[in-house]
Amino acid sequence: MATEPKRSRELEDAIDGVFASYTGTLEIDNLESAALPNKRAVVDAFEQLKHVLFMGFYSTRALDRSSLRERLAEHLDAAYGSLVDQIERALTYDHWMGRTDQVLAAGSAEDVVLSLLRDIPELRRLINADVRAAYEGDPAAKNVEEIVFSYPSLEAIVAYRVAHRLVLSGVPMIPRIIAEHAHSRTGVDINPGARIGERFFIDHGTGVVIGETSLIGNDVKLYQGVTLGALSVANRGNQGKRHPTLEDNVTIYAGATILGGETVIGKGAIIGGNVWLTKSVEAGSRVFGRAREPEDE
Helix, strand or coil: CCCHHHHHHHHHHHHHHHHHHCCCCCCCCCCCHHHCCCHHHHHHHHHHHHHHHCHHHHCCCCCCHHHHHHHHHHHHHHHHHHHHHHHHHHHHHHHHHCCCCCCCCCCCHHHHHHHHHHCHHHHHHHHHHHHHHHHHHCCCCCCHHHHHHHCHHHHHHHHHHHHHHHHHCCCCCHHHHHHHHHHHHHCCEECCCCEECCCCEEECCCCCEECCCCEECCCCEEECCCEEECCCCCCCCCCCCCCCEECCCCEECCCCEEECCCCEECCCCEECCCCEECCCECCCCEEECCEEECCCC
16 A cells, blocks of 8 residues: 555656657647547448448348348448548548648548449449459369458458549548558558559468559459569659559469569569569560560460
8 A cells, every 4th residue: 555656656757748748749649639530430431331342241130132222221321421421531631731632622521422332333343353353263262152251362352442442532541541451451451542453363362562553454363472562762752653563464473572663564474473573574474583484486
């Protein structure tokens, strides 16, 4: 008991020290927290959308055509309300901070979310094609259901497809929250600003990094540990293309690193494991180790 006053004084001193650190000079002080988006609310809204995208996989009650619309409406209503609020916060906060790269005006959140919800049928088509690419590209996949339930790379791709739609609408902060939520769960880091074509498959997935200005064509397959990154950029204001382009039907094996905005991997090329590339590769090339395998006659 004799030590309690001392412990209390020390605790109060510690609290005073933390309080004093909030002087307004640190970028992370940000006492306007009520204006910022709420990460948990954004993630919850995304989870509602995942239910809509894969209703038959997530439902805990029996589904049939007569009940489907009502059940979809439950999830879409919840996602709509939450996303409108969080996007409005993000837009308002950006205006309050005086950021000049803002595309949308405050008050645009309802239109943005309605546009996203109208895009869900197209998103379902794209994601279904990604699932089929995984099934056709992985002999270990026993069925489509296993892929939807179990493949972390698909979870990351689904988050990317949703988040990218919000990027295209000019929404700040929210797309990256969704993408990084998936990154933390899967080990797959896809920046929502990347442009990725149809039937995209990442085998295994862990450690894959796809940078913001990457451009990926159709029917591309990546293995674990692949990096599509940027060369050193001296100026943050450089808004040019910093990450590689992969044309259609490219395959990149585990651990390969491809860097630079001018680096183009041509159509149908195969890049071997642990290859390091900062220069373009012609269509149909085979690159393994330090040497390029001769093309077939």
